[in-house]
Every structure is written in structure tokens, then in C-alpha cells.
Amino acid sequence: MSYEVLARRWRPQTFEEVTGQTHVTTTLGNGLRTGKLSHAILLAGPRGVGKTSIARILARSLNCDEGPTLKPCGRCSSCVEIANSTSLDVQEIDAASHTGVDNVRELRDSIRYVAAPGKHRIFIIDEVHMLSQAAFNALLKTLEEPPPRSLFIFATTDPQKIPVTVLSRMQRFDLKRLGSAELLARLRQITSSEGIELPESVLRGIIREVEGSLRDALTLLDRLVSGFGSSITEEAANTVLELVDRRILLDVLDPVLAQDPAAALSAIRRALEKGIAPTRLAADLLEEVRHHVIASIVDEPGELIQLGQEEVTEIARRARKHDVETFQRLFRVLLNRSQELGLASRPDHALELAVVRLATLPSSEALSSLIARLEALESGGSPAPEGGGSGARGSPRAGGGRPRPATGFRGSAGPQSPSPRRSETSKPPGAGAAPSPRRDPAREARLRAEAKSHPLVREVMDVLDAEIHEIRTYAPAPGAPTADGDPS
Template sequence: MAHIALYRTWRPQAFREIVGQKHIVQTLQNSLREGRFTHAYLFNGPRGTGKTSAAKILAKAVNCLKGPAEEPCNECANCIRITEGAVMDVVEIDAASNRGVEEIRDIRDKVKYAPTEVRHKVYIIDEVHMLTTEAFNALLKTLEEPPAHVMFILATTEPHKIPATIISRCQRFDFRRVSLDEQVERLREVCREENIEAEEEAIRFIARLSDGGMRDALSLLDQIMAFSGKTIAYDDVVAITGGMAGDQFEKLVHAVKRRDVGAVLKLVDDFMQEGKSADKCMESLLYYFRDLLMVKMVPGSQAVTDRIIDIKPFAEVAESFTTQELISMIDTLNYYQTEMKYSVQPQTLLEVALMKLCSTQGGEASEAGGARAAEPAPDGLINQLKGRIQRLEEQLSQLLKQGVAPAAPNSFGGGGASGARPASAPVAIKKIEKLDGYLEGKDTDETREALQRWSQVLGRVKEQKITIHAWLVDGEPVSVSGGNLLVAFKSSMHRETTEKPANKQLIEQVMNDVLGTPLHLVTIMMKDWKAAAEQAKPAEAAKEELKLVAEDEPNAVKEEWIHEAIQMFGEDLVKIKED
């Protein structure tokens, strides 16, 4: 008999078999018991957490010959045939491959007819977020006025891509990641029933790698069984999955602690020779340093004991680092892991990241964390602050003589100590000078036309490459000037990705096609654009006020600047001296 994958063999056939979703199971069973089930459900959650399985069980429960009941009997003709997929009135649709409006219109035309084999027609639409806008519109009409005999169950991993008008017509259930303990218990049960001898450490490692997905855990177990047979050891799991054993981590971290770059690079080369991928090594390293930090800061936490079987080696390694060193190392690894996604040489980035840890560990990391030895004495710090305040007062005085309005607090520079805010004034003024052309062009016909056609630009970009559209949709065109289109972004990550040469070239080509004018894409953060626009207003207002001041009232402008200075520095730091 042909082998059937474990995740298919152990797919839940009743609500009681669904792992880790007690809150959803209880709600659905209560509604079935009271006969209060609705016409549309939305099952949302990470992959492999039971969304489609729950949908099929619900379809059986409402059509069971002994029901509707809290649990399908799985013995009657209806339950058996629905399980086999042989009932024409229970339809499972993959929206990833049937995403067009025609497929949904076909459903809309058929729902009006009564079911022929069971009580309720049930349409299970998997990955529903993949439907096109037109298909969603066609589906919306059906959800608004559904026949009494029809039930829709929509499943998705990305609910934010579904129109709010669809979501509002469904009962939404959020499936959560299955906890480590629940996964371990389920894997133990599978091993018991399949006569597999597995080490406890191996089972926990499989559960940890699955990242909360029960299906992923069973697929990994199946893969490891193909290698190890009926006896599964921890070392086998590490070898098959491309992970790194704890002792390998320990060697690597000790080499980093010693700043032994040669040993670090040799270990990385060994990992690559063993067939491990650089991105997997980086991910495992992040988890390892996260565990070290947890052991150091909250040694008795449940979050630690769930993930670490033998905590003693972790405690010993963690003891050799300060908390700030570990946090700094995690930041470094996280940065390079993000860069890996866009790199054709991930191994090089892994090596660079580890060399960076060797060079900054105990050095720059300590400085970033405010090491006590590097902190200035209190008197020295006070003198520094006094000197800074004096320089800022001189800068402000010079600005006032030039007739330039001071920058508003928090503009461009963001937060920080109140004494440091005025230092951003010259920087802000410099930025405004560069933005003069854009500020003047924000209300022109060219800018208005770009705003009107921006949705067409986004639509064309989405057709050519949906990933670029996902970044660009965060931006908003704010001005056209000098052959450039300035787009303001709310997220710095979206802006940086849009600025990548390949992405930028595609966007500019689409802009030229849609707008009919060759324009270059220029980007800015939305907060900076708004700050520049606000800063330009006081400068214009100040010019107008200067024209209105009478000759016998020379102190009017002066009083205004004094008020501005007090707003920026506070009354304690401003001293008014008569000329």
C-alpha cells in the first residue's frame, strides 16, 4: 500500500482532535448545539494551524445525518463521503489558482439552487486573500443576500488583504500558533501510535523548528523517519533539518567571546561543508542569543524552560556576557539577517556579522550600552551641557539676526533630550533649502495630475511585480518639481526597499508610461515633509509680520523671538539681556 504522509494520516476528523485551538472549537460547538451557526465564517491564522481541517469538520457537523451536532459522527454516509470529497454540495476551492471573477460568478449562479445530497451547500475557499478585486466584488453580492441553505467558510493567512466589506459579513475566528507543549504532546501521541522511538530532546527540537505549525511538525517528523527509521535521535534531527547542535553554538560563542576571528571563520566554513545554509545558521544564532538573554534576565521564566531542556550550559555561557552585550549582538545579527534577504552572498554576510560581533563585543557594544568606565563624571557632564547650551544660544542669536524662524521642536530630528533639540535647527533649515522647489511645486497642476493618476501607477506596478507594489503603496506623491516626483513614505523600511535600483527603475518606467512625462522618483519620510511644510509657514508669516510692524514699535518682532526661544529652551534656560 502506498505511503500516506503523516500530516494527512493524522489530519483531525473531529473538533476534539484539533490541537491548540480550544477557544475556536468551543465557540463552534456551542453554536452547533444551539443551532445558531451563520452563513459565512472567516478562519484566519498561520499556516498549518488547522483552518482547513476545522472548515471540513464544520461542513460534516452541519450535514451529519445524526446532527447538526457538536461533533460529526464520521460513521454516517454524509460524513464518510464529505471526508472523501465525494459530495458535490461541499466544494473546496483554492483561491490561489481560481482567483478570477468568472470562478466566483459561477459560484454565485449555483448557490441559488438547493443542495441535492445534504442539508447545506458549503463552499470552503482556501487562501481567499488571493482573489482579485473584481472577484471580491462578485463574492460580496453573494454574502450580502445568501440563500438559507448555503454556508461560506473563507480561510486565509493574510486577512489584511481582504476587503473590510467582506470581513464585516463574516464571523471571524483567529487561529493561533500551537504552543510548544501542545505540539510535543501531539508528536508523542503520533510516535506512540506509529511505533516510533524518539528521544524527548528530538521531539522538542522538531516542535521548536515548526514555529507553531502542527502540519509542519508532522511533515518534519515524516522526513526524519525516512532517514532514521523507527528510532529517532536528536543528532539525526539536527543533521536532517540543517540546524546546529547546542555544542556547536557553544564553540562559536566562546570563539566570539575570545575575539578569535580565525576560529569563528573556521566554524562557519565547517557548517557550510556540512550542508547547512547561511540563513538557517543566522536564524539559529538569533534564537541561541535570545535564549542566552532570557536565561540571564529571567532565569525562572516559563518562556525559558519551554525552549531549553538543559538550562545549565546556557547559564554558564550567559554568565560570560553582560546583558547589554547580548542585546547589542542580537541587534547586529538581526540587521544582517534582514540584509541577507537581498544578498546573493549570504555566507559572506554571516561571516561579516560574526566578525562584527568579535570586533564590537566588549568594545563598541559596551559604549552603546553606556559602560560605566566610559561614562563621564557628573561634573564633566554638567560642564559639557553648559558648553552645549552656550553654543546653541550663539547659534540662535545668529539665526535671529539673519531673520530666520527657528525650527519647531521635534521637527526632522525626532525626540531626544530637550537640550539637544535646538541643535537640529541648522539641519532643518538646510533641508528646507533643498526642498524649496518641492514646497513651491506642491500645489501645481503637475502635482495635482500626479495625485489623480497615482492609483493607476500603483495598479500598473502591481501587475508587473506585486512585491514592489506592497512597498510602494505606503508612499504618497506630494510634489512634482524639476523633472522629479517626490513621494513621501510613512515607513522607512518601505522607503528603503523602494529606493533599491531595480525597484526604482521599474517604478519610474511605470510613472513615465502613466503620466506621459519622464520623471525621476525621489523619496522622503512623510514626517520630514510635513515638518518642512510647517517650518516654511512660520517663515512666510514672519516676513508678512515684518512688513506690518510700525517704525515706532521696534520691540514687537523682538518679543516674538523671545517667546519662540522660551518655547524651545524653557524659561529656566533663557536669559533676556537688554542691548
């Protein structure tokens, strides 16, 4: 006998067995019990979260010899036929391959056949958003005058593509992505029943990959089982699934936050030596930084972060030591750099330098101080002394009683930590002297050159570059090809 994939073998057979989605199963269960089920039901939600399963359970619950029941017996001819897709009363249609109006006409014709005594005619239409406009119109008529003892169950990943006229005829249920706790519980149950031995960290790694889809999780598990049998080590799993151990990511992130470029460099080197693709590492680092951004602004990130509760608590604890701006800037610069990784001839080297860059980003305080000094220069006054801008214009946290090192950034403009590459003597002679009423072009040029090579200015340019890059990437492209003038 051929191997039956886990997703199929573990398709839930009763509402009770459905993981999560209780907001859907409870209401449907009540409708079944009271006999007040809507005759057209829409199950909307991402893939692999239980739409088809719930539709089939509903069909069996309604048509089971013992039905309507919350616990279809699974043995009567009706239950067995529905499971084998041979029931004459229950028809499953994949709209993706039956988009035309003819298909819906056919369907309407077949609806006329009355169900067996005591049974319902049930139509399960999957990916219903794929129907054509004409098909929807034909469907609408049926929904307006549904034959007695008929039930339409529609499933879709794309409810916004369904015309409002049709939508308004259905009772809609939105299935959610499964939470990490729900996924973990179900995966634990399945692996232990199947006798699959693997560390929980592997299950968590799978969960991070699947964006709340249980089917995807089971598919990944299938891949591991077919590769390693029923005993799976973390290392083996990580290679097959190309998962990156979160510890590796934190090993990189920690020295970055501590502004220790040498340690950050060796951490990223170690990660690369494990054979993880640079683009993959960069993407996972981005996700890790995103976790920290979220944890530092939301008290209970819940489903926003697909990790175990302990891990979320740990992230929140680490995130609190820094301000949210710090993580946002890390994210922007890393995003900018990682988009270029694919173009680099040596992506590993590009990633190393990106990480070094992250570990040497100056603090938000240092940037505000720089801006204050530039403004002073511009207004013709003498530049404010280094580090002197963190007063009124400083970040809201500066002077707020929290010691600056709490951000983890040394801030190369701070008076207590002069730039490592530039000594105080590299200041133009005269800087800080009384403003001269006459313009001195030579001095201005010198100042400008000086400013350009200042590490903070380069940093501002980097951040601006990243912003511009983001805007270019995500803003709608200017529509007309004539944006730069008429080509003709």
C-alpha cells in the first residue's frame, strides 16, 4: 500500500477534532442542533486551515444516518460515501477547473434532483472566487430560490473576489491562520501517535515556516519522515527544511545590539560556515528584528509573532532594553542590504559587511545631535559642540532618566566616545569660533568636505538611501512611460 500523506490521514472527521476555528465550529454546531443552518455558507480563509475539512464534516453531520448530529458515525453508507467522494447527495466541485457558466447551469440542473429521503443535497464549491461573472449570476438565481433540503458550502482563499450580491446571500465564516500554540498541540499529537521522534525545536521551526497553515506543517513533516524515518534530529531537520536555528540568529543580533562589530562578524561567519544560504540568513534575521519591533510596541503580540510563549516573553525582555527606533533602523538598513544580496558576486561577503554595518549604526541620539549641529551650521551660527544636540532636539528618551548605554549603541558623536577614526584635531581650525559676517568660500568648501566624510553624515545618507529604496520598491510605479518626458 502506498504511503498516505499525513495531511490526508489526519483530516479531522468531527468538529471536535478541528484544531482552532472554534468560532466557526461552535456556530455551525449550534445551527445543526437547532436546525437553523443557513442554506448557503461561505468558509473564507488562508490555505490549509480547515475549510475543506469543515465543509465535509458539515456534510456528514447533516447526512449521517444518525444525523443531523455533531458526531457523524463514520460507518453508515452516507458517511462512508462522503468520505470516498461517491455520495450522490454530496457533490464537491473545484471552481478553479469549472469556471464557466455552463458548469453552473449543469450544477443548477443537477440541483433539481431531489435528495434521498431524510438527506440533503449538498454542494461544496471550492475556490469559489474563480467562477466567472456569468457563472456568479447563474449561481445568484439559485441562491435566491434554493431548492428545499439543499445546502451550499463555498470555500475560498480570496473572498474579496466574490461579488457583493453573491456574498450577501451567504452566511460568512472567516477561518483564521492557526496560532503557534494550536499548531504545536496538533503536531505533538500527530507525531506521538505516529511514533515520530523529534525535538520540539524542530516542530517550532516548522511552525515558523508555515504561516499558520496546518496542511503546510504536515507536508513539511512528511518530507522529514520520508528523509529520516521516525527518528529525526534537529540538525537533520534543519538541513532538509533549510531552517535556521533561532540561536544562530540571536548570536548575530546580540553583538549587533551591543555594537560589537568584531563579534557580530564572527557570529555571521559561523552561521555561513554551517552552509546556510546568505539570502536565507538575511531573511531570517529580518524576521527576528521584526519580532523585536513588534515585541517592543505591543504588550501581547500573540499571533503577530509565530513563536512559543516563552520565546515571545524572551524577545519582549530583550526588546525592552533598546528603543523601538533602534530596531526599526536595523530593519531598514538590513532590508536595504538584503535586497542587494542576490546581485552581489559574493552574497556571503555582502552579508558579512551588512552585519558589520548594523553593528556600527550610530544611536538615534547621535543622529539627533548631528541634525542639531547641521542646523546650527546652516543658520550661520557655529556648529553646536559634539553631543550637544541631545537636549531639546534629542530623542524623547534622552535625558529621560534612562542611561544612554541602555540603547546598546555607543553613538560615535558622544563626548565620552569620540569617533574612533577621527580625532578631535581633525576639526577645522576655527570651528566653534564666532561666525564671520563675510562668506568664506574656501572655509565652506572645507566644511562641506569635512561633513561628507563624517561617519554620521554617511550614516544619514545610508538611512536616506534605505528610505528611498523602500519608497521606490513599495510605492506604486508611476503609470505612464512618459514620466520623464514624452518619448516621441
